[in-house]
Amino acid sequence: MCTICGCESAQHHAPPPGDAPAHQHGHPDMHTRVLQLEQDILAGNNHVAAHIREHLAAHHTLALNLVSSPGSGKTSLLVETVSRLKGRRPVAVIEGDQQTSFDAERIRATGVQAVQINTGKGCHLDARMVHDALHDLPPLDQGVLMIENVGNLVCPAAFDLGEKAKVLVFSVTEGEDKPLKYPDMFQAAGLILLNKCDLLPHLRFDMDKALAFIRQVNPGASVIRLSATTGQGFDDWMGWLEQQCTAA
């Protein structure tokens, strides 16, 4: 575990370029032991994630892991999405934040069930947390489980939560350079939702450059441009969801 932020991700322990390995602190065996610990943590996480995936497959439930930097619009997107889904399919949300139940309350206001996980000093959800939260939800046969991860473009990339895909919410207010600055997260994403497109007229956001950067790190990723505020692009997003549900 990282003593800086409490995170268990391997990324934190990568040596800075041209520098001594992070966390080595002059002890020859320390780096080896840290790497071994990370491998054990990730192996343990993957074991629980595989169990979750089996459980969800048995119920034909589509699970998506929403990741982004803080404030990109994950909860806003989910509020609009679950409002459209409810009544058509069983749907529930697991919310991850370091503190507060604000996001779960926003989901519950739509009439959809939500479980809030507070990670405290942790900067991402792990499979054990999702596993425990599933005990507080009914089975979602032929339905959808949305998992909103902690806002963070680094650590959540490394942790499998048993989801079908990671959906990356990338808002146009963040700048077009993010795919190259945080390539692990953009590589891990099966779908990228380019959010806050209603603000494009007010921003200097180079759309062509952003799309080229996404292609550079993840040539196979689908990209949907939308706005959680105006609903533009939601037909494409709901269509993608429906396809995934059918496949599940």
Ligand SMILES: Nc1nc2c(ncn2[C@@H]2O[C@H](COP(=O)(O)OP(=O)(O)OP(=O)(O)O)[C@@H](O)[C@H]2O)c(=O)[nH]1
């Ligand atoms: N203009 C505009 N604002 C948006 C859009 N989506 C979200 N916002 C605003 O962006 C802010 C953050 O939205 P949230 O949905 O809370 O973002 P989040 O990713 O869930 O944030 P964290 O959970 O804290 O990481 C809020 O003020 C939203 O109203 C959008 O499509 N357009």
Ligand SMILES: [Mg+2]
């Ligand atoms: Mg949120």
